[in-house]
Amino acid sequence: MTVTTLGPCRFRSPRSGFVSEEERVPANIIRGPGRDDDPGALFELAGPREMLFFDPPRVRAGIITCGGLCPGLNNVIRSLVRELHGGYEVREVIGFRMGYGGLDPRNHHEPVVLHHASVDDIHQQGGTILGTSRGPVDVAAAVDNLIRRKIDMLFCIGGDGTQRGAFALYEACKARGHALAVVGVPKTIDNDVLYVDRTFGYLTALEEARHVIDAAHNEARSVENGVAVVKVMGRHAGFIAAGATIASQDVNFTLVPEVPFRLDGEHGFLAAVIERVRERGHAVVVVAEGAGQDLFPTEPKATDASGNVKLKDIGPFLAKAIGEAFAAAKLPLTLRYFDPGYQIRSRPANCEDAVLCDMFARQAVHAAMAGKTGMVVGQLHGTFIHVPTSLIASGAKQLDTDGLFWHSVLAANQQPDRFG
Known part of the structure; x- marks a missing residue:
């Protein structure tokens, strides 16, 4: 369950409290007589890395929200921006408008620059300040646009359909030789995302x-x-x-x-x-x-x-x-x-979801700065993990009857x- 990294990490992080690349979280933590001792899948532990792939002051990051509304979308946007600017001193964060349609210049949804002031109180509002839409991404047009705008990392906030689109962007960038960190933040009030104990908004x-x-x-x-x-x-x-x-x-x-x-x-x-x-x-x-x-x-x-x-x-x-x-x-x-x-x-997030949104967003930034790509931030046993997007998009979680x-x-x- 090792996640793809764009390349060697050569820049020292300005953060502290680092997590080792070798730390893993087992899918199965239950042990005892009559139980299978196989821990199952071993996922990378999320958290800040000591060495980064990207040089923070040179980074240009993008954020996108897709699919239906969900409580907490603005909280995630705000915490992404705050962690990028405040935690890593990233100079420019771009918000792409109206979902994946905003990645296609032919739709004329001009992106917006996000900074501390523009996201200051958005967590108090329902919906998403970036707008959203349903529908597939025109991968070729989107990748051309991302390369033209010199986007180094793209945070895709959405459910399984969004993450399938994110995976297509990841594969296309890989084929084009463009070093883009594509990191998903799982969103659905249905709480049906694999390898996520609880999705924000639920x-x-x-x-x-x-x-x-x-x-x-x-x-x-x-x-x-x-x-x-x-x-x-x-x-x-x-x-x-x-x-x-x-x-x-x-x-x-x-x-x-x-x-x-x-x-x-x-x-x-x-x-x-x-x-x-x-x-x-x-x-x-x-x-x-x-x-x-x-x-x-x-x-x-x-x-x-x-x-x-x-x-x-x-x-x-x-x-x-x-x-x-x-x-x-x-x-x-x-x-x-x-x-x-x-x-x-369409409601704003309550206190517990607001906390979860903040944690998801910050773990996503840590992953992207370390060059992780083609992944989604997951959560198992109360611990945040890195999950390959292909696994997230492969199915849905259901009630155990x-x-x-x-x-x-x-x-x-x-x-x-x-x-x-």
Whole structure:
């Protein structure tokens, strides 16, 4: 799991508290009788290196934000700029605007110069001051632009699609013989990035989702036969739905992509909701956006600008099914539907995410200054690591439905292991 380095490191760092190139973090830290003692992958430990590939005062760095919004984007931008300027005395930091489209001069998104004053209070704002977009990168045009602007390092803040684009830039620069450090900062509130214990924005998303669930619970229990359905983000992983359920303790049904479910039948989801309302008078349902996709008719799959398969909207589908089931059972129903997705992801980062953003950003700068490239800053066992981008882009993390986290969900809401 050694990350590519651009070349020999010849410049002494102005920092202190150095990390050795030889230090490694094992993927598996659990030991004991009956367990495999193989530590698995061994990742480079992140942190400042004593010797640098780049001469700091001569560096020109670039920053880009891509994909959907996420709490903490501005925090990462701010800490990148502060560490580059304050920690390493880098003289120029460029912010490329509107995602990967900003790397193509034909789109006329002129980049901005970032300095201490321009990022001073941006951490208090949601969104990203650089703007963002979805869509692939024109690699040839982007590399030409980066070379023309004499960019030495590019920090790519985004999810798996962004990191696939970053890997393409890394490979193209390598083929062109241009020494560009391409370092990714993993971003997704879904918390589904491999080799990252927790992505920034996830805890803020849980906090905001809990506020919505509290409102949904109040609505449902204040009327006769009240049912509230709350849809949260989570295309392929149900970490937000699961975490919000545990934090709230007022959710009765949690539906996630990792656990298929049936609507109809004696042991189906709809029968369980009806039984819950008959017994307790109300119910709260939390569903991740990627849950239940197999319930829709099979048809050709459309994709968005980032290449992601467009999901069918499970929230209204589920609400309609619940309404029809109650009508068939001749039960009165008061249904409330909540879809807080954009509200959640556009919020500023909370305290815990703000700390995590700062740590991710500073580790990214340390890596780039040492000439690390084609990598993403990861986090395992509470320790920051260097992960080859190819690994990050190879798949996504999902809930372990046999693990403690999911069993905590089932303990909190008392729903069956499976519906159907």
